[in-house]
């Protein structure tokens with residue numbers, strides 16, 4: 001104590017403690033992919049993102065992949081291989097393990113096991129780095145529900161490579177600007193939503209005839225925001241419980257799309273099916289049977305609508321942040337008014353027939369023409385007829 005300065009003695013002290021810790025103590029942290037069976041653990045995702053580029057020299061199994069929009073082959077470590085990361089002089093050993101699924105719900109589950117870790121600094125470092133990496137992410141994803149009966153509540157992803165942007169969209173300029181401004185405002189309003197006690201989400205209803213660009217607009221929104229898209233087909237949802245499960249499994253910063261919302265109940269088709277399937281169809285009691293069946297279908301329809309309202313308003317909205325939900329319909333008049341009220345569908349966008357402005361955008365996109373002597377004639381004609389942008393494009 002008399003001869004050694006404090007800095008020097010504490011340096012050796014620390015080194016000695018580290019040495020002892022290395023020999024005698026080993027801490028294992030387990031990071032499950034799902035925290036309670038439903039919610040994805042953000043740390044798991046962050047760790048996966050940060051560790052993927054690290055290929056240790058002694059690994060003998062490496063996955064290679066050439067993703068769509070990329071020019072370089074990407075490498076990643078196979079399951080059950082260890083990856084070593086060094087942080088502030090500490091070696092951290094990560095292992096991605098596949099647990100045998102306790103039940104089918106968690107068949108994608110896995111654990112990252114960390115040895116010798118520094119909770120206070122290393123984990124925040126991983127979270128920060130993963131945020132930076134995901135900002136740089138180039139490819140968007142389109143998620144659809146798995147058609148496999150066993151894991152029908154898991155989302156399968158494909159690369160979303162839709163070229164539609166707000167520039168290529170045939171739409172009145174003011175309307176485009178309104179949508180872009182609305183999206184921008186939504187992104188900046190995290191604190192506002194918190195302050196007023198509302199979930200940070202925005203609902204859009206796109207309505208209009210077939211081929212007026214509803215899907216193209218959704219793709220343009222995804223490209224503009226750089227958000228992944230979840231395409232939810234209501235016909236593949238088996239009741240409220242299933243719906244809740246699949247919605248909770250969606251990620252933040254995403255667009256949930258429910259197309260053709262007016263077709264979801266298929267009441268007419270189902271009553272027709274019920275009629276043909278009925279053994280009483282040719283019997284004197286058929287009228288009574290039909291009435292009962294129709295009543296059941298009516299109740300079913302109410303329950304489905306109720307479930308839909310429930311999820312737009314309740315659980316879904318509180319289970320994530322920065323969500324956009326887009327409903328599309330060709331028949332706005334057929335929708336339940338409760339579904340249209342503000343707070344559920346914040347912005348109603350009418351996708352209408354082609355205007356001169358839209359025509360000019362399409363002419364420029366398809367033919368590279370920005371001025372033409374026939375434009376004045378086109379202007380007159382386009383006011384007289386109803387033609388969709390899809391027809392003009394064709």
Ligand SMILES: Nc1ncnc2c1ncn2[C@@H]1O[C@H](COP(=O)(O)OP(=O)(O)OP(=O)(O)O)[C@@H](O)[C@H]1O
Nearest residue numbers: 168169170171210211212213214215216389390393
């Ligand atoms: N507003 C538009 N701007 C640019 N292209 C459009 C537009 N509307 C339609 N198209 C063209 O027509 C095709 C079909 O359009 P899209 O699928 O977006 O229409 P939709 O309204 O979603 O149709 P549906 O209701 O049948 O799903 C697109 O691939 C695109 O090429």
